[in-house]
Amino acid sequence: MQLPSRSASVETIQSWLVLQVASHAKVDPTEIDILEPFSRYGLDSLSSVTLVANLESWLENPLPATLFWDYPTIEDLARYLAAEAASLNSVG
Amino acid sequence: MQTARTEESHATALPQFAAAEAFDLAMGHPLEGARPLSFQQVMALDEGETYPRAPLSFLKEWGFQQYHIPVAHGGKLAAYDEFMMLVRLLAGRDLSTAVAANITLLGGVTTWVAGTAEQKERVAQWIAQGKHISFGLTEQNHGSDLVANRLCAEKVDGGWLLTGEKWPIGDATQSSAMTVYARTDERGGPRGFSLFLVDKETIDPQTWRPLPKIPTLGMRASDVSGIAFDRCFVPDSALIGPLGAGIELALKGLQLSRTMCGGLAMGAGDTALRVVTDFALTRRLYGSPVLAIPHVQSTLAEAFADLLIAECVTITGARALHVVPDQLSVWSAIVKYLVPVTVEETIRRLSVVLGARYFLRDTHWEGIFQKTYRDSGIVSVFEGSTVVQLHALAVQLRQLLSGRKAPVDATPIFDLSAPLPGLQLSRLDLTAHGHDSAIASLGHLEEALAALNGDPSVEPACLQDLLAHARALQAELGALKQDVDACANPGERSAEAFDLARRFALIHAGAAALALWLHSRRNLDAFMAGGQWLALGLQRVLAQLRPSAVRRTSPWVKPVLDALVSLHEHDRLFSVTPVQLAAKPVS
Numbered sequence: 168m169q170l171p172s173r174s175a176s177v178e179t180i181q182s183w184l185v186l187q188v189a190s191h192a193k194v195d196p197t198e199i200d201i202l203e204p205f206s207r208y209g210l211d212s213l214s215s216v217t218l219v220a221n222l223e224s225w226l227e228n229p230l231p232a233t234l235f236w237d238y239p240t241i242e243d244l245a246r247y248l249a250a251e252a253a254s255l256n257s258v259g
Numbered sequence: 260m261q262t263a264r265t266e267e268s269h270a271t272a273l274p275q276f277a278a279a280e281a282f283d284l285a286m287g288h289p290l291e292g293a294r295p296l297s298f299q300q301v302m303a304l305d306e307g308e309t310y311p312r313a314p315l316s317f318l319k320e321w322g323f324q325q326y327h328i329p330v331a332h333g334g335k336l337a338a339y340d341e342f343m344m345l346v347r348l349l350a351g352r353d354l355s356t357a358v359a360a361n362i363t364l365l366g367g368v369t370t371w372v373a374g375t376a377e378q379k380e381r382v383a384q385w386i387a388q389g390k391h392i393s394f395g396l397t398e399q400n401h402g403s404d405l406v407a408n409r410l411c412a413e414k415v416d417g418g419w420l421l422t423g424e425k426w427p428i429g430d431a432t433q434s435s436a437m438t439v440y441a442r443t444d445e446r447g448g449p450r451g452f453s454l455f456l457v458d459k460e461t462i463d464p465q466t467w468r469p470l471p472k473i474p475t476l477g478m479r480a481s482d483v484s485g486i487a488f489d490r491c492f493v494p495d496s497a498l499i500g501p502l503g504a505g506i507e508l509a510l511k512g513l514q515l516s517r518t519m520c521g522g523l524a525m526g527a528g529d530t531a532l533r534v535v536t537d538f539a540l541t542r543r544l545y546g547s548p549v550l551a552i553p554h555v556q557s558t559l560a561e562a563f564a565d566l567l568i569a570e571c572v573t574i575t576g577a578r579a580l581h582v583v584p585d586q587l588s589v590w591s592a593i594v595k596y597l598v599p600v601t602v603e604e605t606i607r608r609l610s611v612v613l614g615a616r617y618f619l620r621d622t623h624w625e626g627i628f629q630k631t632y633r634d635s636g637i638v639s640v641f642e643g644s645t646v647v648q649l650h651a652l653a654v655q656l657r658q659l660l661s662g663r664k665a666p667v668d669a670t671p672i673f674d675l676s677a678p679l680p681g682l683q684l685s686r687l688d689l690t691a692h693g694h695d696s697a698i699a700s701l702g703h704l705e706e707a708l709a710a711l712n713g714d715p716s717v718e719p720a721c722l723q724d725l726l727a728h729a730r731a732l733q734a735e736l737g738a739l740k741q742d743v744d745a746c747a748n749p750g751e752r753s754a755e756a757f758d759l760a761r762r763f764a765l766i767h768a769g770a771a772a773l774a775l776w777l778h779s780r781r782n783l784d785a786f787m788a789g790g791q792w793l794a795l796g797l798q799r800v801l802a803q804l805r806p807s808a809v810r811r812t813s814p815w816v817k818p819v820l821d822a823l824v825s826l827h828e829h830d831r832l833f834s835v836t837p838v839q840l841a842a843k844p845v846s
Binding site: 190191204206211212213214215216217219220221223224229232233235236237239 | 406506654657690692693749750
């Protein structure tokens with residue numbers, strides 16, 4: 168598994184994901200609940216691929232296309248990505 | 260400039276197409292009525308809506324099924340472009356037979372991608388025995404919405420109980436086994452589905468039944484039906500890959516079958532062009548052959564050029580599976596979108612030349628044209644429709660246009676003489692992570708073309724045209740990037756997003772054709788190496804990108820038409836690598 172190179176905190180990643188999901192769902196970011204599954208905001212299995220691509224560009228590293236399937240809420244995903252980034256930084 | 264062509268001058272030295280020549284010879288010319296794959300026989304099967312048993316027995320005897328087993332498992336599937344050419348020649352005879360014969364590629368692929376060694380061995384044995392494996396993916400009420408599927412697998416001791424229906428499924432009734440896509444988590448979601456390898460010959464007959472054959476517009480000899488399970492037990496050893504990997508594996512497997520659809524569509528295009536060329540040469544109107552009419556000349560030459568571009572997209576897609584399997588989500592979507600719609604449009608335009616005969620069911624080459632016309636329409640629909648492909652491209656568009664350089668040497672995709680790496684299906688990926696080696700090649704094409712200046716094998720005016728087309732494709736790429744940046748959400752299922760994806764596919768097609776020609780021309784015959792077909796084909800790709808451009812008769816219509824007639828008279832395939840076909844019987 169490729170790891171994000173840009174170090175980012177859980178909060179930074181959460182805020183970024185909230186904006187992305189809000190933009191996708193065409194709602195105000197305040198309406199996004201980080202504990203709700205992505206599917207609740209109209210993100211189907213293929214559309215989530217777009218967000219993985221945006222995330223790859225933002226974190227400057229390849230990520231699995233199935234990321235949003237295995238970490239189905241903003242909270243899960245942000246925590247996972249922050250932990251991966253931290254472990255990469257401690258190794259590198 | 261070589262103009263007079265002998266039979267030898269069409270010869271191709273590319274070893275991957277030797278099997279195709281042997282295969283066509285074994286099938287015999289399509290007008291040899293008694294042969295199982297003659298037009299007369301397949302027309303009778305179609306009229307009778309009868310499953311093509313005789314053609315399928317012939318294929319089994321010839322060993323066609325060996326190409327559904329990777330070499331690593333004892334079969335002959337070594338190079339996907341070699342396999343694709345066989346599919347194409349078969350599809351040129353009868354799409355019903357081609358789909359029935361190749362359903363196993365679709366039904367078996369997820370086992371090759373993620374099955375256990377035991378499952379792979381089992382599937383290899385079934386295929387070697389000539390058994391068909393179908394793919395039970397879609398359901399009546401859910402179309403291409405995979406997460407909405409209802410057929411469920413309930414865990415019990417030692418296995419699973421399948422309950423629900425799959426419909427419409429190719430070869431559902433005739434196949435001996437089926438890979439079944441089932442809900443394994445009642446909450447659904449992208450990890451809520453799994454695949455099961457179901458041996459229809461061993462499951463309890465009280466717990467399943469076939470659903471009736473569905474009447475269809477074309478491919479009437481096909482078994483398009485379904486299956487219904489009612490608490491049907493399958494053992495634990497039926498589960499393919501990890502639990503919950505169903506969507507992921509189905510989407511990866513479909514990348515191979517969608518690429519194969521390029522071969523199915525090309526076969527239909529070949530036959531339509533062959534029949535209409537023959538008609539234009541033999542039918543006389545106003546005191547001359549129909550071929551003397553300038554509109555007919557343009558129609559035929561343009562159809563040939565369009566099919567050659569479609570062939571370049573198909574062949575490079577097949578080779579990309581070996582060289583850049585991690586990009587296949589993009590290549591397969593472009594093949595599956597662009598090649599069938601190009602062939603459909605080509606057939607529609609060719610029908611004009613036939614006049615009333617296109618509508619008649621038994622005259623001129625057994626009436627095969629109208630059957631091809633009807634049959635070919637399904638290729639853009641099955642295995643994920645045109646809009647499904649455009650959506651699959653659209654979700655990746657922004658990243659694909661970000662200009663990322665693929666970290667591999669893509670030359671073997673385009674150089675037909677380059678050896679291909681073996682299949683590495685574990686490297687398939689759901690997205691290309693921004694990489695498309697055809698688009699990436701566009702930046703180098705102008706320089707490579709300029710290097711041909713003064714080369715006697717390319718006419719200077721043709722080279723100038725090719726250079727202008729290469730620049731125009733670059734400009735179109737720049738314009739597309741701007742339009743994608745301006746689009747609020749290219750991942751949305753909107754007409755705007757689909758049109759952006761369509762333009763991306765066309766630019767990819769132009770780049771792939773140019774790159775194939777540049778890298779392979781030393782192995783092509785004098786006409787194909789001369790590039791006039793490419794200049795004509797690219798002009799037409801660009802016209803689709805700039806629909807307002809004024810239509811002018813290209814200077815390349817005449818040489819392209821001459822080559823088409825020569826290939827037809829020598830029973831050669833209308834191809835960049837004109838495979839020798841079975842000779843026409845002396846009547």
